[in-house]
C-alpha cells in the first residue's frame with residue numbers, strides 16, 4: 587500500500603516536472619522504468635569518479651537489445667579515453683568541456699561499413715548500401731541503441747548528455763577515430779556521475795496535445811499550446827539561471843540558420859555515403 591502511494595506521488599511529481607503542473611496528462615500506468623525515463627535531464631558537469639567496472643558492457647548490452655531494422659545492427663560505438671583525442675573531439679564540438687571531463691565518452695557510429703565488408707567478402711553485391719534509405723536505417727539504429735544505453739545508465743544513477751556537435755566536422759571525427767568509409771560519427775555521449783554543484787532540473791516539454799494527433803494531423807490549437815509552453819519553459823529557464831528567451835525565439839533562431847552543418851550532404855558523400 588505504501589509503495590502504491592509512493593509511486594503515485596512520484597508519478598504526479600514527475601509529470602508536473604515534465605509538463606508543468608497545469609498540463610498533466612490523464613492518469614495511466616506507472617512503474618520504476620517509466621520513472622527513470624521521465625526523470626531524464628541532460629547533465630554537462632561531471633564528477634571525476636569513474637563509472638563502475640562492467641557498466642560500459644551493461645550499457646552496450648542494453649543498446650544491443652534495442653530493435654534494429656531487419657536485424658542489420660548497422661551501428662557501432664567508439665569509446666574514447668585518450669585525453670588528447672578527447673581534447674580534439676571537444677574542440678570539434680565548439681569546446682564543450684564535458685567531453686574532456688566525463689569519465690566515459692563514446693561516439694556512436696551509423697555504420698554501413700560492416701555490411702559492406704560482408705557483401706564484398708561474399709561477392710553478393712552491395713547495391714542497397716548507397717541509398718538514402720540505408721543511411722536512415724543506420725542513423726535510426728544508432729539512435730535507438732544509444733537511447734537504450736542512456737536509459738540503462740540513468741537507471742544506475744549515472745547522468746549523460748548527447749553530443750550532436752560531433753557533426754560539426756564529421757571528417758575530422760572520422761580521421762581521429764580511424765573510421766572506414768561508410769562509418770559516420772553521428773553523435774557522442776558523455777556519461778558519468780553528475781556534479782551535484784551543477785543544477786540540472788527536468789526540462790519541460792511541449793504539452794502532449796501539441797504532439798499527439800488522432801487519425802489525422804491537426805494544427806488547430808497549436809499556437810495556444812506553444813504560447814503556453816513558452817511560459818512553462820521561460821519559468822524553467824529563470825529557475826536555472828539560463829537565458830530566458832522563449833522556446834519560440836530559440837526555434838526561430840535555430841531554423842533560420844543551422845550552424846555551418848548545411849554541407850552535411852557532401853560531407854556524408856565524402857565519408858562513403860552516396861545517398862542515392
Ligand SMILES: Cc1cc2nc3c(=O)[nH]c(=O)nc-3n(C[C@H](O)[C@H](O)[C@H](O)COP(=O)(O)O)c2cc1C
Pocket residue numbers: 626627628629630679682747748749750751752773788789
Ligand atoms: C542527438 C542529440 C544531440 C545533442 N547534442 C548536444 C550537444 O552537442 N551539446 C549539448 O550540450 N547538448 C546536446 N544535446 C542535449 C539537448 O540539448 C537536450 O537533450 C535538450 O535541450 C533537452 O534537454 P534535456 O535532455 O535536459 O531534457 C543533444 C541531444 C540530442 C538528442
